[in-house]
Amino acid sequence: MRFLSLLAASGLILSATAASANTIDGTWMRGDGNARVRIAPCGDKVCATNVWIGDTSNGEEVGDRLIMTLAPEGGGRLAGTAFDPKRQRSYNIIITSNGQQMSTKGCILGRLLCREVTWTAAR
Template sequence: MKRLVAGMALVALAWPAFGQSGGGFTDVLGNWSRDDGNARVVIAPCGKALCATNTWIRDPASGEKVGDRLEMKLQPTGAKAWKGTAYDPQRHRTYVMTMSLGGKLQTRGCILGGLLCSSVSWTRLR
């Protein structure tokens, strides 16, 4: 989950924003595979947030496990781009997060005031 959190690395979000074009999240909902091939997640609404939940982990010894989730509270910053916070309830840690969708889903999560950051690319699963 550490890498998911860092990757998905996530300001309250109103429910109607999920369906809005441009600022909404409709295009990011669904199943994604981390480009290193070590994890798969489903991104779906969860209350007033957007959650990324692990559905498959190559090596559970890494500390990640199926069912771990990241709760993202994001606001649009542009066309198919968002910024906000992500909370990892398994580790009780909050990250500053950006997410953008072009050909792939790109995520970046930071802690310690932006001193420690990680970026991850995700490919949509069909």
């Protein structure tokens, strides 16, 4: 659940292609300032990999990643699933981005328990 907070609770869905990730490709700083994540294509999926973690006491580590299958829904929105290999958990995820700001909403338990996280493009 901790890594889920990374991407919208973090952590990532239908059928991913590199093209569907274009609006979110890059490095993002989580709203609480404790994580930087690099989002990039990985095979036919999209991966979000921790590249920097400030406080590791909650179990987040550099190198942790979510493997996402995403499909565009229009308006800068992607939806799908995310798999956290470290914790062996899958999540439903919705990502909204305008290129400089991103919001991720990750859900478990049939979308009964969700967490939303904001991100800013890192420079």
